[in-house]
Amino acid sequence: MASKRRNMFHKNKTQETTENDTARLREEKRELEEESRGEGGTVHQSGGVGGGGLRHLPKALLALFSNPTFILVCMAGCCEGALMSGIAAFLPKILENQFGLSPKYAASFLGSVILPSALAGTVFGGWTVNFCKLDLAGILNMCLICMTCAMICVPGLFIVCPTQPLVGITAPYLENENRVGEKEWRSLWSDCNKDCKCDVSRYMPVCGIDKHLYYSACFAGCTRETTESLTNCKCVGGTEEAVETWRSADCTVPCPLFPLFIVLIFCYQFFTFSVIVPGTAAVLSLVGLGKGGGGKLLQDGSFEVHFAAC
Structure with missing residues (x-):
């Protein structure tokens, strides 16, 4: 009789523990669902977020x-x-x-x-x-x-x-080499390009056969420009042919x-x-x-x- 009563006690105890665990799991699941709704709005089965999440945005x-x-x-x-x-x-x-x-x-x-x-x-x-x-x-x-x-x-x-000298910035134009003072020749404009109406905002450096860099083809005094050559570049020093026809050379320094x-x-x-x-x-x-x-x-x-x- 005592053994039967003891078995009934253990059975009731086990059922009570199981019910408590089930209730605890349900409570945890409910808290997780509420937290998910609080962070992202109302979560639907389709994965969308409802408009309820806007009130949680400031938080x-x-x-x-x-x-x-x-x-x-x-x-x-x-x-x-x-x-x-x-x-x-x-x-x-x-x-x-x-x-x-x-x-x-x-x-x-x-x-x-x-x-x-x-x-x-x-x-x-x-x-x-x-x-x-x-x-x-x-x-x-x-x-x-x-x-x-x-x-x-x-x-x-x-x-x-x-790097090669940049004419008008670190080196004078050929016609200004005789000027002693640096302030006298440090200018992008010279007599050879004064009528070209060059735009100083367009920096497109080109290299002459004299191994000098020029701010742009316009500042080099070139009146004609094609894809392969620059012609009639009045500011480029060197040979007499350079004034008539001047092709872009390589100014890269090892x-x-x-x-x-x-x-x-x-x-x-x-x-x-x-x-x-x-x-x-x-x-x-x-x-x-x-x-x-x-x-x-x-x-x-x-x-x-x-x-x-x-």
């Missing part, structure tokens, strides 16, 4: 702006994005001025070095996060290491090579540091783009999946505002 924005790690990640992305935009915009002119490359070769350089390095960096960043199973701390450490390596490569932009410049630019682009995928993963981890879209929107929007202000 979600406050949570994002009160997250210091998220703010710092956004600031780092803004600064690096502005630097990348500046390099992309002015790197062709840097190549033309510091290394004497023609616009055609400068564009070829950008296509053969910048694009492969950016692609390789993006793939490397995503592969590293996935292969190493990095958590949030690991992702942030990876971004810090990659950006440090990228900043080490930035001094490569200051590498210069000897530069032993140019390969180093290429390597540093490649490494800079590689390490910079290697943080794009980890940076996105960090934003999603910082703000949660429910607010990940808003966090990414704020990050991209802050970059646009920062870039416009600069």
Whole structure:
């Protein structure tokens, strides 16, 4: 009789425990559903978000702006994005001025070095996060290491090579060579091009047979220009034939540091783009999946505002 009563007690105890666990699981499920609705609106089975989430928008924005790690990640992305935009915009002119490359070769350089390095960096960043199973701390450490390596490569932009004299800026026109004072000849205009009505805002350097760079074909005094030759260039020194017919010559100066410049630019682009995928993963981890879209929107929007202000 005592044994039967004991078995009934254990049976009732087990049923009570099971009911408590079931109730607890239901309560947790209900809380998770409420949290999902609070973060993203009313979640339907189709995956859409209802309009109920708008009333939670101020609370979600406050949570994002009160997250210091998220703010710092956004600031780092803004600064690096502005630097990348500046390099992309002015790197062709840097190549033309510091290394004497023609616009055609400068564009070829950008296509053969910048694009492969950016692609390789993006793939490397995503592969590293996935292969190493990095958590949030690991992702942030990876971004810090990659950006440090990228900043080490930035001094490569200051590498210069000897360039040919730019007539009117660093060298006088042929007819002004006898003038002693530098202020007397430092001008883009001279007697040979005073009637050409040249536009100083159009910087299209050309190279003469005298191995001097001219600001443009107009400032070289060329009255006729075709795809293969420049004719009647009155400002170009050299032989008498140069005045009648002048073909564009090569002003490129051999530069032993140019390969180093290429390597540093490649490494800079590689390490910079290697943080794009980890940076996105960090934003999603910082703000949660429910607010990940808003966090990414704020990050991209802050970059646009920062870039416009600069």
